Amino acid sequence: GAVVSQHPSRVICKSGTSVKIECRSLDFQATTMFWYRQFPKQSLMLMATSNEGSKATYEQGVEKDKFLINHASLTLSTLTVTSAHPEDSSFYICSASRGEGSSPLHFGNGTRLTVT
Amino acid sequence: GQNIDQPTEMTATEGAIVQINCTYQTSGFNGLFWYQQHAGEAPTFLSYNVLDGLEEKGRFSSFLSRSKGYSYLLLKELQMKDSASYLCAVMDSNYQLIWGAGTKLIIKP
Numbered sequence: 001g002a003v004v005s006q007h008p009s010r011v012i013c014k015s016g017t018s019v020k021i022e023c024r025s026l027d028f029q030a031t032t033m034f035w036y037r038q039f040p041k042q043s044l045m046l047m048a049t050s051n052e053g054s055k056a057t058y059e060q061g062v063e064k065d066k067f068l069i070n071h072a073s074l075t076l077s078t079l080t081v082t083s084a085h086p087e088d089s090s091f092y093i094c095s096a097s098r099g100e101g102s103s104p105l106h107f108g109n110g111t112r113l114t115v116t
Numbered sequence: 117g118q119n120i121d122q123p124t125e126m127t128a129t130e131g132a133i134v135q136i137n138c139t140y141q142t143s144g145f146n147g148l149f150w151y152q153q154h155a156g157e158a159p160t161f162l163s164y165n166v167l168d169g170l171e172e173k174g175r176f177s178s179f180l181s182r183s184k185g186y187s188y189l190l191l192k193e194l195q196m197k198d199s200a201s202y203l204c205a206v207m208d209s210n211y212q213l214i215w216g217a218g219t220k221l222i223i224k225p
Contacts (some may be wrong), residue, residue: 017210043203043215044215046215091156105161106161108158109127109158110158
């Protein structure tokens with residue numbers, strides 16, 4: 001069964017509004033979660049690494065004031081897309097690992113965001 | 117720089133065998149992962165190789181040669197549901213995942 005839960009699966013919002021996406025590890029504690037964005041027919045692009053109890057680490061080119069990440073507990077990380085614009089429409093996916101080092105990532109089901 | 121190469125698209129016939137290759141150049145190596153991703157869905161974990169050789173798991177097998185910077189995913193007895201993108205990812209010395217662009221596999225009856 002799923003080990004990482006992501007919600008919502010689909011969201012449509014108006015330009016200028018904010019959208020929050022939740023990512024939960026269901027049966028393990030994840031000190032680190034990852035947020036990816038994927039445009040159609042393109043590979044996953046790491047946006048940021050979410051660290052429990054501390055600030056997220058953003059990849060180059062990702063606006064930290066636009067994509068707010070909060071990792072308040074060992075099982076929950078949230079991504080808030082603030083003042084969304086149509087170009088933010090994408091597939092957002094979170095992931096977490098059960099353990100340290102080279103344990104495989106488990107992905108949430110993803111969130112399809114459409115900004116109108 | 118770091119680079120993962122895999123074919124963009126492959127076509128195979130139902131019931132046949134297909135091999136998807138992946139070559140990599142990364143700063144260090146802490147394992148290679150294969151993921152399957154159906155259109156519009158998140159990736160699902162298929163295999164992990166850190167030592168040279170072949171790992172078999174049902175219809176899927178994955179091979180690694182660290183000296184050649186090369187891996188392949190072998191899919192046997194292809195089924196229509198195997199139509200998906202297959203992503204190769206390498207974990208570098210900092211335990212960061214470097215992703216390939218994915219190989220779209222099309223299965224024909």
